[in-house]
Amino acid sequence: xxxxxxxxxxxxxxxxxxxxxxxxxxxxxxxxxxxxxxxxxxxxxxxxxxxxxxxxxxxxxxxxxxxxxxxxxxxxxxxxxxxxxxxxxxxxxxxxxxxxxxxxxxxxxxxxxxxxxxxxxxxxxxxxxxxxxxxxxxxxxxxxxxxxxxxxxxxxxxxxxxxxxxxxxxxxxxxxxxxxxxxxxxxxxxxxxxxxxxxxxxxxxxxxxxxxxxxxxxxxxxxxxxxxxxxxxxxxxxxxxxxxxxxxxxxxxxxxxxxxxxxxxxxxxxxxxxxxxx
Amino acid sequence: xxxxxxxxxxxxxxxxxxxxxxxxxxxxxxxxxxxxxxxxxxxxxxxxxxxxxxxxxxxxxxxxxxxxxxxxxxxxxxxxxxxxxxxxxxxxxxxxxxxxxxxxxxxxxxxxxxxxxxxxxxxxxxxxxxxxxxxxxxxxxxxxxxxxxxxxxxxxxxxxxxxxxxxxxxxxxxxxxxxxxxxxxxxxxxxxxxxxxxxxxxxxxxxxxxxxxxxxxxxxxxxxxxxxxxxxxxxxxxxxxxxxxxxxxxxxxxxxxxxxxxxxxxxxxxxxxxxxxxxxxxxxxxxxx
Numbered sequence: 001x002x003x004x005x006x007x008x009x010x011x012x013x014x015x016x017x018x019x020x021x022x023x024x025x026x027x028x029x030x031x032x033x034x035x036x037x038x039x040x041x042x043x044x045x046x047x048x049x050x051x052x053x054x055x056x057x058x059x060x061x062x063x064x065x066x067x068x069x070x071x072x073x074x075x076x077x078x079x080x081x082x083x084x085x086x087x088x089x090x091x092x093x094x095x096x097x098x099x100x101x102x103x104x105x106x107x108x109x110x111x112x113x114x115x116x117x118x119x120x121x122x123x124x125x126x127x128x129x130x131x132x133x134x135x136x137x138x139x140x141x142x143x144x145x146x147x148x149x150x151x152x153x154x155x156x157x158x159x160x161x162x163x164x165x166x167x168x169x170x171x172x173x174x175x176x177x178x179x180x181x182x183x184x185x186x187x188x189x190x191x192x193x194x195x196x197x198x199x200x201x202x203x204x205x206x207x208x209x210x211x212x213x214x215x216x217x218x219x220x221x222x223x224x225x226x227x228x229x230x231x232x233x234x235x236x237x238x239x240x241x242x243x244x245x246x247x248x249x250x251x252x253x254x255x256x257x258x259x260x261x262x263x264x265x266x267x268x269x270x271x272x273x274x275x276x277x278x
Numbered sequence: 279x280x281x282x283x284x285x286x287x288x289x290x291x292x293x294x295x296x297x298x299x300x301x302x303x304x305x306x307x308x309x310x311x312x313x314x315x316x317x318x319x320x321x322x323x324x325x326x327x328x329x330x331x332x333x334x335x336x337x338x339x340x341x342x343x344x345x346x347x348x349x350x351x352x353x354x355x356x357x358x359x360x361x362x363x364x365x366x367x368x369x370x371x372x373x374x375x376x377x378x379x380x381x382x383x384x385x386x387x388x389x390x391x392x393x394x395x396x397x398x399x400x401x402x403x404x405x406x407x408x409x410x411x412x413x414x415x416x417x418x419x420x421x422x423x424x425x426x427x428x429x430x431x432x433x434x435x436x437x438x439x440x441x442x443x444x445x446x447x448x449x450x451x452x453x454x455x456x457x458x459x460x461x462x463x464x465x466x467x468x469x470x471x472x473x474x475x476x477x478x479x480x481x482x483x484x485x486x487x488x489x490x491x492x493x494x495x496x497x498x499x500x501x502x503x504x505x506x507x508x509x510x511x512x513x514x515x516x517x518x519x520x521x522x523x524x525x526x527x528x529x530x531x532x533x534x535x536x537x538x539x540x541x542x543x544x545x546x547x548x549x550x551x552x553x554x555x556x557x558x559x560x561x562x563x564x565x566x567x
Contacts, residue, residue, distance in 0.1 A: 008316040010289010010448035015473065036449035037287050037480060039473040077337065077376045098357055098375030137480065138487040140420065140452040165289045165448050166315035169417045172370055188534050190294065194316040200414040205370070218531045242501070249502035251472030 008194025010165035024265035032132035055114035056097035065109035187219035287477030289448035307441035325400030345386035352378035470505035
């Protein structure tokens with residue numbers, strides 16, 4: 001089973017849930033798909049085994065073959081190519097790497113070159129198989145890096161995916177096609193607003209899901225009411241605790257210092273399996 | 279006119295609460311919510327929408343089944359795994375490159391313009407707010423961010439306002455880059471956690487990459503004093519000014535629940551710290567004219 005952990009709002013506790021779950025179960029793979037700001041490694045401290053670049057193909061123009069016809073500019077949907085006075089200018093930061101310009105160039109003057117946009121690191125910590133991606137500084141597009149992390153999915157294991165915050169393309173890329181989504185929220189107006197957006201996303205993708213309410217005693221009752229109204233299972237509540245906040249701040253795993261949480265996370269997994277099997 | 283953006287790298291460090299406080303403290307300003315994925319600033323500014331516009335951006339492929347002869351060329355050229363086995367398109371995976379549409383020998387694939395969201399110009403008790411709502415599961419948040427920023431800038435210029443105050447989004451990718459380019463100062467909100475510092479360092483690298491001046495606020499600094507010291511030392515070593523430190527106080531959550539800025543809700547520690555931070559930021563930016 002592939003479980004992804006997402007939230008509309010950032011900072012609600014996705015990484016805490018993902019790493020705690022990984023440390024409480026056996027035969028687990030943890031994939032950090034928050035490639036803009038990956039944090040799981042801070043808590044898991046894996047021993048890294050491989051490090052590989054992620055690249056996207058961008059056009060490179062062979063000036064000897066190019067006659068400046070402008071076909072490449074016509075077919076580019078992203079305004080990444082401009083032909084000025086028969087000279088081709090490439091804006092590689094706008095390129096999605098679709099390959100259309102290369103295919104349609106009548107003179108075979110475009111050859112794709114790989115542009116590095118991030119890296120993937122894999123490793124392990126005891127029984128946990130680990131991989132994460134890191135988007136390079138100044139790069140805009142995280143989805144290709146997220147897709148590269150997801151290539152490592154090992155279906156023989158329980159796969160836990162830590163997704164980025166938000167409701168747009170990076171989140172979709174991280175959670176699409178997973179078997180269950182845990183939406184982590186906090187019971188504040190910000191948390192609830194962003195939860196309701198995240199629920200729309202997950203419903204649109206048609207993935208079964210449930211909610212974890214973190215810092216459940218701060219804020220108000222509206223998140224509970226919302227979940228009841230929308231018939232969404234509340235999988236777990238974690239009350240605010242200065243102790244947990246302090247353990248988190250040091251980058252230590254919560255389940256190591258508060259072993260009672262290990263059972264709670266095992267219970268969470270059981271609950272998800274029950275929901276999945278109906 | 280000066281533009282200030284509030285960002286953090288990591289989510290949930292207090293960007294929107296601090297933006298709301300600046301909205302209450304600054305004079306002659308326009309607010310912009312650039313977290314178009316999960317916008318929250320409106321929840322404490324209570325906007326009255328004056329203009330509502332549809333945001334159209336990008337295209338998505340659509341297969342006309344009655345024209346399709348099933349040759350499958352579309353599927354071989356698509357690099358986004360968006361063409362399904364029956365040669366219809368998965369709109370979520372489609373990145374709108376139009377390659378499939380261009381190669382289709384039957385002209386069976388049409389590119390349709392996306393309605394990707396809405397954007398609004400509103401009035402609030404603190405002045406104008408430009409905000410947006412990206413459609414769920416849509417792309418091009420960077421373009422929408424650039425659009426709301428441009429609109430806010432126009433309003434500020436036409437009214438001769440002093441400030442554009444921008445609430446940013448978490449992360450370091452496309453919407454963040456669109457929200458920081460060309461601003462006068464990026465205020466980085468850091469919480470004293472190992473992940474907070476890790477993420478702030480990455481976003482500060484991005485800010486430097488685009489030559490934007492950065493300043494730091496440490497929020498909830500009393501949750502870990504050692505980590506706060508570490509952040510202070512790091513800031514000093516990297517020559518980045520700390521504007522101030524804010525304590526952890528449940529009053530912040532209470533103010534949000536009441537739909538108020540912390541400035542309106544309380545006169546205690548957090549508000550005092552934010553008043554000093556704003557005064558210092560204003561002085562610093564006035565000096566660098």
